[in-house]
Amino acid sequence: MTLETLLIVAAIIFCIGLYGALARRNFIAVLMSIELMFNGVNLTLVALGRYVAPYAVQEQLSAVFTGQVFAVFIITVAAAEIALGLGIVFAVFRSNESVDLTDAAALRH
Amino acid sequence: MLTESLVWAIFLLPVASFLLIGLVIRPLGPAFAKTAGYVTIAALGIGFILSVWLLRSSAHGEVYDFAPYLWLGLGPATIEVGLLLDPLTNVMLVVVTGVSLMVQIYSMGYMDGDESFARYYAYMSLFSASMIGLVLAVNVVQMYVFWELVGLSSYLLIGFWHDRPAAAAAAKKAFIITRIGDVGFLLAIIYLFFQADDFAAHGLNALHIPHIWEAAAPVAAGGAGIVAGGALVWLCLGLFAGAAGKSGQFPLHTWLPDAMEGPTPVSALIHAATMVAAGVFLVGRFFPVFAESEAAMMVVALIGAFTAVFAATLGLAANDIKRVMAYSTVSQLGYMMAALGVGAYNAALFHLFTHAFFKALLFLGAGSVNHAAGTFNMMYMGGLRKAMPGTYWLTVIGALSLVGIFPLAGFWSKDEILLESWLAGGPVPASISLLVFAMLLVGVLLTAFYTYRMVHLTFHGEFRGGGERELHDAQEAGQPAPTGVSHHMHLGESPLVMVIPMGVLGFSAIVAGWLANPIGVSSIFGLIPSHWLTEYFASGLHDGHHAPPFSIPIAVVSNAVAIAGIGLAVLTYAWPRPFTTSEPLSRGGPLHTLLAQRYYMDDLYEGVIVGRVFYRTVAAIADWFDRNIVDGIVGLLGWLSRNIGGLIALAQNGQVQTYPLIAAAGGLVIIILYLAFG
Helix, strand or coil: HHHHHHHHHHHHHHHHHHHHHHHHCHHHHHHHHHHHHHHHHHHHHHHHHHHHHHHCCCCCCHHHHHHHHHHHHHHHHHHHHHHHHHHHHHHHHHHHCCEEHHHCCCCCC | CCHHHHHHHHHHHHHHHHHHHHHHHHHHHHHHHHHHHHHHHHHHHHHHHHHHHHHHHHHCCCCCEEEEEEEECCCCEEECCCEEHHHHHHHHHHHHHHHHHHHHHHHHHHCCCCHHHHHHHHHHHHHHHHHHHHHHEEHHHHHHHHHHHHHHHHHHHHCCCCCHHHHHHHHHHHHHHHHHHHHHHHHHHHHHHCCCCHHHCCCCCCCHHHHHHHHHCCCHCCCCCCHHEEEEEEHHHHHHHHHHHHHCCCCCHHHHEEEEEEEECHHHHHHHHHHHHHHHHHHHCCCHHCCCCCCCCCCCHHHHHHHHHHHHHHHHHHHHHHHHHHHHHHHHHHHHHHHCCCCCCCHHHHHHHHHHHHHHHHHHHHHHHHHHCCCCCHHHCHHHHCHHHHHHHHHHHHHHHHHHCCHHHHHHHHHHHHHHHHCCCCCCCHHEEEEEHHHHHHHHHHHHHHHHEEEEHHCCCCCCCHHHHHHHHHHHCCCCCCCCCCCCCCCCCHHHHHHHHHHHHHHHHHHHHHHCCCCCCCCCCCCCCCCHHHHHHHHHHHHCCCCCCHHHHHHHHHHHHHHHHHHHHHHHCCCCCCCCCCCHHHHHHHHHHHHHHHHHHHHHHHHHHHHHHHHHHHHHHHHHHHHHHHHHHHHHHHHHHHHEEEEEEECCCCCCCCCHHHHHHHHHHHHHHHHHHH
């Protein structure tokens, strides 16, 4: 398993997520796509932390796990974000009776 | 003994009176209004005593020139505050405080019961203080401040009854027209200011009046010769423009007849005796400067003489008694200017002195008549002689003095002017001087005519109904009620508080001329040396111009012309066909219409210059510029931001996914650019 493979997989996951976030009309599907994008990024961080960082900063042990630590942070933040996002979805569903993202367009000019 | 602080007191007392009335008495309410009158009278009474004492203690023509207080030091030119006491100032002080005192006493009766009694006296005090400050000023800028202050108080007093539209309009007109002249005065001051370095090189201050005299005198005559040639002419014309505005000289005379909308005592004091004479005073003050420029003197002489005749013709056709007097004032001021122009400095100031008394008297008489008849329109007067004999005889004295009948005050001064212009010894060419003489003689004839007409229509014949009748006629004709006319009539003599000041002025109108004592009759005038007043004026000048000896032929001619004028008026109005209701002069047809319409000069100014040139041309262009260019730029900015905003707002479509799409596209562009060029 090389760094390259990992980065390509991460990019594919990110792009699938991006496509979903931009193209899907279902609110929940968009949230799920955003999770995919997060995970794509997480994979990049972990992979780079695994393959690149130890050579870059050999002397400082604390810096070796930077990428992994970041990934853990992102997982928690993503969990909080999804909780918030679902709250918004419920609020929108209550007023719109739909989870179609294109219907929630009241905040335009 | 001359004490500076006592001279300052003449000026500061009315200032104090103004502040006291304005800040204390007037807020206390109408119950204390009478006090305002007493305060003003006391201030001016003391001022008058001090002025007479000042005149006595400097009776030999000493010139005192104090400039102790520095106001602003502007490099070489400094604006200082001080006193210039020369014969001109001393006599002006006596005239201003004396006439003002009489008018204030008279006003106690005339303004009695007016709801703004205290305000009236506050303004009157302000005016007196400004006028005294004007004649005392030693610095041009100091003078200019008071010059504008008298203009301001004149504005306030003309518009005293500001709820009358005519009064408000007249006040505005007076203010604007005099301001046109004042621009000339201001330009003259600015010119002097820019010459400050030249003045300083000779150790002179460009704004100090005696230094300006010195600067204008040519080197040959012991002066500095700094201002000469064309600049001197323009300097004089600038000063004369200011003087012409203030003194109602042609073509800036139109404000003075309208100024009669103010209370009659105001007309007597400000628009007859003192303020309008400020223009003559200004030219007199700078006479040593004018005297160096023949061209400027010619302008002054010709404008003065022309005004004297021109205004007298206007007096022929006016029906408002105060307007007749106003034109007469303009005409007499023309005499003074003409006299200054032909070099008769002392005769001009002598006429200013006598004119102040008899013209104030005539105006107070007009006020007294108005009190009785309720109107100023002479067509509704008549026959008042029996009802008010005191006013009648005093008015006759004033009228004869105005006409110039021997031996009243007006005769001596007018005779002196005629004599000097006949002798042609001044700086202007003899032909100009003789032309002025001829014009002034025509003026005498016209003066006699309109003065008799005024006396006849007011006092002789049968009473024609007064204000009540005038209001009735206006109602019948369906016209709005004329302003200032009231039903209030009581055909009888005015109260003593009004008649006594008129008596004092009447006495002055008889004897004021004897102060000059031109004949030198020692037995009657034992106290007064020959030519005293005229020589006194002349002693203020460096090259004292001496009064010529009295000339019997000129006196006979001027009296004969005056009597001829009266005779013509008698033939027109009294005998053989006495005046009833129709104006005999209206048989003059278009000529009379021309006079009654005041040569259409008001129409020219208001209709053509203001209406067409200003409103329709200058104002229209400015309006167009404002609407299209100024507003256009503002509008364009608004339009641009609104439309650019609209353009940007298109992106704000409310679709959540559009925003990350744009962000992603932007990110992609950055990445591609980085990969391609990074």
